Amino acid sequence: MNYRIKFAKLEDLMYISHLEVIKTLRRIIRRAELPAAFSQGYNPRINLAIGPPLAVGLISKGEYFDLELEVDLEPEQLLADLNSASPEDLRFLEAVKIPADIRSLSSLVDTAIYTINFNYREAKSLEEEKKMLEEFMNQEEIMIVRHRRKKSDRKIDLKERIFAAKIKAKNKWEFAVVTGSRGNVRPEELNRALREKHPEIKEFSPLQVVREGVFVKDEEKFKPPYTEKFIGS
Amino acid sequence: MQFKKKIIENLYKISSPERYTGNEWNSINKEWDPESLKVALAFPDVYEIGMSHLGLKILYHLINREENMLAERVYAPWQDMEELMKEEEIPLYTLESYHEIKDFDILGFTLQYEMSYTNILNMLDLSGLALYASEREDADPLIIAGGSTVFNSEPIADFIDLFFVGEAESLIIELLNEYQNLKAEALSKDEILKKLNKMPGVYVPSLYGEEYGNNGEILALNSAEGEKARVKKQVVKKLDRAFYPTDFIVPYRDTVHERVVLEISRGCTRSCRFCAAGMAYRPVRERSVERLLDLAEKALKSTGYDEISLTSLSTVDYTDAKNLIQKMTERFSDRMISISLSSLRVDKFSVELAEEVNKVRKTGLTFAPEAGTQRLRDVINKNISEEDIYSAARSAFENGWSKIKLYFMIGLPTETMEDVRGIAEMAQKIRDLGQEIRRNTKQRMRRIEVSVSVSTFVPKVFTPFQWHQMDDIETIIKKHDYLRDNIKGRSFSFSWNDPELSRLEGVLARGDRRLADVIVSAWEKGSRFEGWHECFKPRIWGEAFRENEIEPEEYLRERGAEEIFSWEKLDIGIPKTFLLKEYKNARQEVLIDDCRTAECHGCAVCGNFEVDLELVGGRRDELQN
Numbered sequence: 129m130n131y132r133i134k135f136a137k138l139e140d141l142m143y144i145s146h147l148e149v150i151k152t153l154r155r156i157i158r159r160a161e162l163p164a165a166f167s168q169g170y171n172p173r174i175n176l177a178i179g180p181p182l183a184v185g186l187i188s189k190g191e192y193f194d195l196e197l198e199v200d201l202e203p204e205q206l207l208a209d210l211n212s213a214s215p216e217d218l219r220f221l222e223a224v225k226i227p228a229d230i231r232s233l234s235s236l237v238d239t240a241i242y243t244i245n246f247n248y249r250e251a252k253s254l255e256e257e258k259k260m261l262e263e264f265m266n267q268e269e270i271m272i273v274r275h276r277r278k279k280s281d282r283k284i285d286l287k288e289r290i291f292a293a294k295i296k297a298k299n300k301w302e303f304a305v306v307t308g309s310r311g312n313v314r315p316e317e318l319n320r321a322l323r324e325k326h327p328e329i330k331e332f333s334p335l336q337v338v339r340e341g342v343f344v345k346d347e348e349k350f351k352p353p354y355t356e357k358f359i360g361s
Numbered sequence: 362m363q364f365k366k367k368i369i370e371n372l373y374k375i376s377s378p379e380r381y382t383g384n385e386w387n388s389i390n391k392e393w394d395p396e397s398l399k400v401a402l403a404f405p406d407v408y409e410i411g412m413s414h415l416g417l418k419i420l421y422h423l424i425n426r427e428e429n430m431l432a433e434r435v436y437a438p439w440q441d442m443e444e445l446m447k448e449e450e451i452p453l454y455t456l457e458s459y460h461e462i463k464d465f466d467i468l469g470f471t472l473q474y475e476m477s478y479t480n481i482l483n484m485l486d487l488s489g490l491a492l493y494a495s496e497r498e499d500a501d502p503l504i505i506a507g508g509s510t511v512f513n514s515e516p517i518a519d520f521i522d523l524f525f526v527g528e529a530e531s532l533i534i535e536l537l538n539e540y541q542n543l544k545a546e547a548l549s550k551d552e553i554l555k556k557l558n559k560m561p562g563v564y565v566p567s568l569y570g571e572e573y574g575n576n577g578e579i580l581a582l583n584s585a586e587g588e589k590a591r592v593k594k595q596v597v598k599k600l601d602r603a604f605y606p607t608d609f610i611v612p613y614r615d616t617v618h619e620r621v622v623l624e625i626s627r628g629c630t631r632s633c634r635f636c637a638a639g640m641a642y643r644p645v646r647e648r649s650v651e652r653l654l655d656l657a658e659k660a661l662k663s664t665g666y667d668e669i670s671l672t673s674l675s676t677v678d679y680t681d682a683k684n685l686i687q688k689m690t691e692r693f694s695d696r697m698i699s700i701s702l703s704s705l706r707v708d709k710f711s712v713e714l715a716e717e718v719n720k721v722r723k724t725g726l727t728f729a730p731e732a733g734t735q736r737l738r739d740v741i742n743k744n745i746s747e748e749d750i751y752s753a754a755r756s757a758f759e760n761g762w763s764k765i766k767l768y769f770m771i772g773l774p775t776e777t778m779e780d781v782r783g784i785a786e787m788a789q790k791i792r793d794l795g796q797e798i799r800r801n802t803k804q805r806m807r808r809i810e811v812s813v814s815v816s817t818f819v820p821k822v823f824t825p826f827q828w829h830q831m832d833d834i835e836t837i838i839k840k841h842d843y844l845r846d847n848i849k850g851r852s853f854s855f856s857w858n859d860p861e862l863s864r865l866e867g868v869l870a871r872g873d874r875r876l877a878d879v880i881v882s883a884w885e886k887g888s889r890f891e892g893w894h895e896c897f898k899p900r901i902w903g904e905a906f907r908e909n910e911i912e913p914e915e916y917l918r919e920r921g922a923e924e925i926f927s928w929e930k931l932d933i934g935i936p937k938t939f940l941l942k943e944y945k946n947a948r949q950e951v952l953i954d955d956c957r958t959a960e961c962h963g964c965a966v967c968g969n970f971e972v973d974l975e976l977v978g979g980r981r982d983e984l985q986n
Contacts, residue, residue: 140382140384143372143379143382145379148613152613155666158661158665158666159664159665161662172697173697333370334373335370
């Protein structure tokens, strides 16, 4: 049986890299003694496919991976088993049975939603914040310089990479941005672009950013990748 | 705790932040009961190196098992983290509870390698502690140390309050309890140390001293009145019954050993004359097959690892090796668990065992002939012949391995350029053998690769070669040049150690208390992580020696038979006469064989410690019949 599993990676594990998360998932599955299916070949590994990477230093409340088991286990049982063998800040939240041959997470997921808690040099009213966001989003283009490891810097436009933005509460903004194979926006880049437009915003630390999760953009809505529409065969 | 937020908030600025966050699976974060004894276990190198150290794993779980104690871990911060800590005023802290080191009763260092001494100083400094024991306050944590280089810890004796000499499982809990009791009596640190020095294996360096003559020689070693003259190392008597952890911490980050590590035996009596571990960890004690299977089962369940590594000083010498490996593969292979062997000997039997555990993936196989000619292998008592080497290589190639790594040493006693040439010739012959087998086999085989790794021999204390002079720089370079010129081509790779690093290691390895100030000077000038090739700064050390008017050559010269050594405050249970006789045997190319299979050669360890060889398969001569 195949499952699509949602998990959260929280503060104690925020500096664990994407590859380390995959390795940790495999070990959790072994510790939970789940009858996982293995890949073929010289070096058999637990069959596991994870969604788009989460940058080091960020916490997330909604990441996903697909797992194949040799048996048909109730999702509640699977979640309980996984959680019992997992560090406290890696929590398994949801498991949904899926057909074997559906679109992979990496090709399906295209959106990441971040909430950012702001600090300003001077306190802002909610009205002022709304105006600031509006001004930010109404720019013709939002150019920033992307620093790339071992490659030259590149200029990119964030405008086309931000799908939506809103003020959720005072000092709390939410951005839906592209992620996965179609591009990416790093919260640190958002921060730079915001500060360029509004210098009164203070620099934020990684602790003030939360990835609410990854989603699939469906017209103007953002839906979790286990929504019926995406897992129906 | 108060630093946690500050730490987490800032870690994104540095490389590998997950070295500094802890919270790994199976890490133990006990509640801080005011009554409990708090021990910070420190490893003076980075996280991923320290996390692979078996001794530290054993201690961590051993101490945490005690109700009235807790143990937490701390590793040396890499330079970028050190800078961050200084900038943000974050003191050195433990990975479990994020308490600063000063909050602990005891800070215990694992000594594994001489080149990490400046890291020890750095860790003391980052904890806000004075470097010299004499300058620390009674309220500061007690600084203790132990581990494999404790047998010559004289260069750092001024920094440490107490050393534990030998295998810590035997007595460490008793020692900690005793410390706890004495502390409750509100005694001063000096009084406590004096009392602790009465315990076996405990060495309080401030109670011992050395006198120097006009030419810098050591005239005498002395001990304070009423103290034991020498400190005898401690050994575990029944290894099979000794504590061994199974709930190993599972790091997130890649570390050196990401697998279940099973110590199948301790000690080795092959009597290689250069080998410090072979002398220090006698006699051979093996764990039973049943116990090992049980430990493996529990550790796999607890960690989720997919590999078991069977380790010891010489894994294939385990007297029931074949049976052990068969049972392991039988039990675990259908769970996709792989088994690996460390320290293979150079013989056909080793290759057969490797074949047994490695049926599918044929990565490299490593052999250590140590010397290039039979004459020199006899000098070091390696007890392997040309025949062993080539049949092992043939067997490896025939079984599908294409990559062979060979370890050698240069600078061994009596070595001539003839012996160095022997290294190149052996590498070439093995390559030729591999290529011939590859040409004639019907199976697909990768291109033959022979890598030759040459280290410079560093004489170690309490070995038959502790008297031997180390090669000078020019000689080492000449030998490297020769090998580089003669081991080249597509099928070879050649690697060597920095000669200056080896020489410095040589100074520290047979050093005395006069080196303490040199180490402090080097640390002040920025020496850190000197074991890491890219961090080694010979210029710093040159200055440190000059400023303190210490001539490093003095420590590298041939020592006289009658000389008193700084490290003889300790007693590893092997009489000096035995070592000296072995040094003589070496120069006369006289071999002695393994006491597991032959007669006793009189190293006296068994008698001195009332232990015996603990061999699960019986003696090898009995096995073969």
